[in-house]
Amino acid sequence: MSADLPVVPSAEQETLTIGHAFPWTGLERVDDVPDFxxxxxxIQLSDGPRGIALTRDPSGMLPCYVRHCNDVSLAASDAKLLTCTGTAEIDWPCLAGFLATGGMRSRATCLADIFEPAPGTRQQFAADNAPETLWSPWTFTTAKSRIPSETAAAETLRRTINQVAEAWAAQFPDVVLGVSGGLDSSIVAAALKRAGANITAVTLATREPDGDERVYARALTDALCIPLVEAFEDPDHVDLEHSAAAHLPRPSTRAFSQSSDAIQLAIASERRATAFMSGGGGDSVFCALRSASPLADRILAKAGLVDLARTARDIGSxxxxxxxxxxxxxxxxAWRGARPLPPRANPFLSRDCRAAVTALPLHPWLAPPAGTPPGKAAHIAWILGIFNHLDPVxxxxxxxxxxxxxxxxxxxxxxxxxAWMWVSGGRDRAVAREAFRDILPTVVLERRSKGTPASFVMTLFETRRSQIREMLCDGLLAHNGLIDRTAVAHYTRDPRPVSDVRYMQIMSLVDAESWARCWTDQETPCAAFRARSARQRRY
Structure with a gap:
């Protein structure tokens, strides 16, 4: 934990709040939940009749892991710290399930006996106590809580984003902001600018056009009058055998991010930044669905034929x-109702690994109440999927x-x-676009394309095939039966340029392999880890 992370006791000395907590002043609430x-x-620690309890705020942005060991309960934001009183072994079935679902989280982690309290829950510090749900996203999907019009939705969204930006800018006035010239990061830039933050925008490009978004980033920063730093991704920054998730209980990072980390750290040091910010999670929160689910939701809402036809045309467009x-x-x-999203198929996983999906504990956000519209169920599942990108790495x-x-x-x-308002006019994230229509440049506001790091990842795969093959075919995942060694060897030996997305699936297994080696490497004792942690500003 860094020295600048607030630790605030309540006036009655009964609770201790660790992290940043802001009042709801001026912000609209559908229901005043007394626990939040x-x-x-x-996170909050409280002392009550049943003993000490830990409550995690609904955003989940401050990591929290719990371990019960010898009648003692431990909590930390860093899973490595929980191993200093014993050992933590990899839970191979849970790791198999994590990989087979494309990284879907649950209370269980990929380490035995280490758990993650879900955001919005209270956990009593006793091994046999189940967590108590205090906040649920399903509260906000009912017909009663629904925003009545697109105009009201856009106006409220803009006001809420601006107030959130004001709160964060007051805490961290000097910001390195990752921008792509896409809608999400552009909205964050506009809100932070309005809040008076000192912003240094950074855009990272690949050598191929699909990952070069500089023209959009320039249009944004010119319109907002903020400085922009442009840089190219650099393969030399990436070590495939290094896992940035060595302190995490899941392999939730990607090796290619080492490049952007190195570049942005150098910029932050030069500009004396106090925080990194981004538009991360925008696609998920702004419900960027590309399916017929919004129409299904409108059918279940008993809309008239004219409204149904309009939404169908929007989705078609x-x-x-x-x-x-x-x-x-x-x-x-609409007839089927809300259903769990199917797992993402990875052809390089073994049959046993793919079967582990059924044994993986279900996250409470993936169990929709009866009558939940399918579009809202997909919306919540997508929000849950972004949590792997929030881990501090x-x-x-x-x-x-x-x-x-x-x-x-x-x-x-x-x-x-x-859901149907988000696709209005045949545009994804339509409400967010409308909310900031008079601020963002047209080239950004009406942009339909989306940049991707795919070409950079492809370069890493193409230039390091033999290393990747050796890591996977002779590694821990293969030894524990999680991957199809034959399929991996065949694909990595194919000398032809890649022409499909399977290289991305291979690279995700490389990330898992490097993570697994961190947790089986006995050469990094707790004392060494503490010394390294002391040199870092942990958040």
Whole structure:
């Protein structure tokens, strides 16, 4: 924990708040949940009749892991610190399930006996006590909580984002902001600028056009009059055998991020920044669905034929699908209701590993109440999926990493906005676009393309095939039966340039392999880890 992380006792000395907690003053709430009178990124420790309890705020931005050991309960933001009283072995079935679901989280982690309290829950410090749910995203998906109009949704969203930005800018006035010229990071830039933050915008480009978004980033920063630093991703910064997730109980990082970490850390040092921020989570929070689910939700809301036809046309325009198939899929989804999202297939996992999906404990956010519209169920599942990107790694181990769009007030509001409003006019994230229409440049506001690091990852794969093959075919994942060694060897030996997305799936297994080696390497004792931690500003 860094020295600048607030630790605030209550007036009665009965609770201790660790982290940043902001009042809801001026922010709209659908229901005043007494257990969360503040929003931010924090945990609370409280002493009550049942003993000490830990409450985690709904944003989940401050990591928290718990271990029960020899009648003692431990909590930390860094899983490595929980191993200093014993050992933590890899839970291979849980790791298999994590990989087979494409990284879906649950209370269980990939380390035996180390658990993660879900955001918005209270955990009594006793091994046999189940966590108590105090906050649920499903509260904000009911017809009663629904925002009534697109105009009201846009106006409230803009006001809420601006107030969240003001709160964060007051805490961290000097910001290195990652921008792509996409909608999400542009909205954060506009809100922080309005809040008076001293912003240094950074955009990272690949050598291939699909990862070069500098023209959009320039348009944004010129319009907002903020400085922009441009840099190219550098493969020399990436060590495939190094895991930035060595302190985490899951392999939730990607090796290619080492490049952006190195570049942005250097910029932050030069500019004396106090925090890193980004538009991370925007696609998820702003419900960027490309399916017929919004139409299904509107059918279940008993909308008239004119409104249904409009939403069907919006989805068709957004996805490029003819009207009739959209209508068919919408009716089918409405009839089926909310269903769990299927796991992402990875052809390089073993059959046993893929089967582990059924044994993985279900996250409470993936169990929709009866009658939940399928679009809202998909919205919440997508929000949950972004949590792997919130873990403090790389540059955010040196300075705080803040994701303003994942703030509780914004998430609650966006869940109240019906799925069909988000696709209005055939545009994804339509409400967010409308909310900042008079501020953002047209080239950014109407942008339909999206940059990707795919070409950079492809370069890493193409230039390091033999290292990747050796790591995976002779590694811990193969030894424990999680991967199909034959399929991996065949794909990595193919000398032809890659022509599909399977290299991305291979690289995700490389990340898991390097993480697993960290947790089986006995050469890094706790004392050495503490010494290294002391030199870092932990958040």
């Amino acid at each position: 009178r503040n929003w931010g990124n924090y 957004l996805t490029g699908s003819p009207l009739w198939p959209v209508l068919v899929r919408g009716v089918r989804n 790389g540059r955010t181990l040196q300075l705080p990493g803040i994701f303003p769009l994942m703030a509780q007030p914004i998430v609650e509001l966006c869940l109240r906005i019906p």
